[in-house]
Amino acid sequence: MKRDSNSYIFLYSIVMVVVVAVLLALVSSGLKPAQQENIKMEKRIDILKSIGLGESLEGAGQAAVSEAYSKYIKQELVVGSDGKTVEGVHAFDLDLRDELTKPASERQLPVFVATLDDGAVKYIFPLAGQGLWGQIWGYLSVSADMNTVYGTSFGHKSETPGLGADIATVGFQNRFKGKKLFEGSDFVSVAVKKSGNTADNPHAIDAISGATLTSEGVANMLLHSLSEYRSFMESKKKEGARNE
Numbered sequence: 582m583k584r585d586s587n588s589y590i591f592l593y594s595i596v597m598v599v600v601v602a603v604l605l606a607l608v609s610s611g612l613k614p615a616q617q618e619n620i621k622m623e624k625r626i627d628i629l630k631s632i633g634l635g636e637s638l639e640g641a642g643q644a645a646v647s648e649a650y651s652k653y654i655k656q657e658l659v660v661g662s663d664g665k666t667v668e669g670v671h672a673f674d675l676d677l678r679d680e681l682t683k684p685a686s687e688r689q690l691p692v693f694v695a696t697l698d699d700g701a702v703k704y705i706f707p708l709a710g711q712g713l714w715g716q717i718w719g720y721l722s723v724s725a726d727m728n729t730v731y732g733t734s735f736g737h738k739s740e741t742p743g744l745g746a747d748i749a750t751v752g753f754q755n756r757f758k759g760k761k762l763f764e765g766s767d768f769v770s771v772a773v774k775k776s777g778n779t780a781d782n783p784h785a786i787d788a789i790s791g792a793t794l795t796s797e798g799v800a801n802m803l804l805h806s807l808s809e810y811r812s813f814m815e816s817k818k819k820e821g822a823r824n825e
Contacts, residue, residue, distance in 0.1 A: 621673075624673070659689050677690065711798055716738045729762075736749055748796075773796040774788055
């Protein structure tokens with residue numbers, strides 16, 4: 582077959598496409614374990630950020646992140662919508678966004694329990710929602726009273742830099758500290774308002790200026806995600822009352 586013939590060029594092109602496809606598949610397969618480990622490391626950092634410990638671990642490497650995670654995260658629980666513990670399921674492997682697409686009776690909800698250096702116990706709940714341009718997510722930690730917010734960490738896929746993207750900044754996340762999820766026996770979550778009069782409101786924080794829809798997305802994410810854990814929170818509150 583002549584090298585300058587159409588048939589030769591056609592066959593040569595097919596062979597090259599197949600060879601390149603195989604090589605790309607092999608590279609992708611080889612990199613997959615490393616990519617999965619990086620995803621796990623980022624998740625551990627986000628969880629630790631909700632208790633004020635993740636910022637110092639940025640760029641610290643997998644070994645340091647894993648060590649810190651093992652030191653502070655003492656339990657990984659899975660609970661149902663009824664608040665009862667589900668056995669035989671790994672909390673870390675669950676994705677709340679996926680679980681929320683299931684019928685309520687089938688949802689398996691991850692909870693992470695941290696013990697700080699001073700012995701204080703914090704419960705960490707994952708969050709999943711929608712911002713202005715795409716998905717938003719995060720973690721919120723509460724004190725053992727199952728009411729007081731200890732810390733948060735938020736992330737986003739495509740919010741506007743300098744506006745909605747500010748949900749991922751420490752300044753915005755710190756606004757949630759000390760806020761209350763319950764008003765008496767009623768679960769009210771934490772609202773995100775643009776009124777600017779939230780300092781004395783235990784259930785609200787100031788919204789991001791110029792990012793009303795993203796701020797509303799955060800508020801909706803908190804309300805809908807944390808509502809799933811209401812039975813678990815209430816059972817823990819009763820348990821704490823009995824132990825007092």
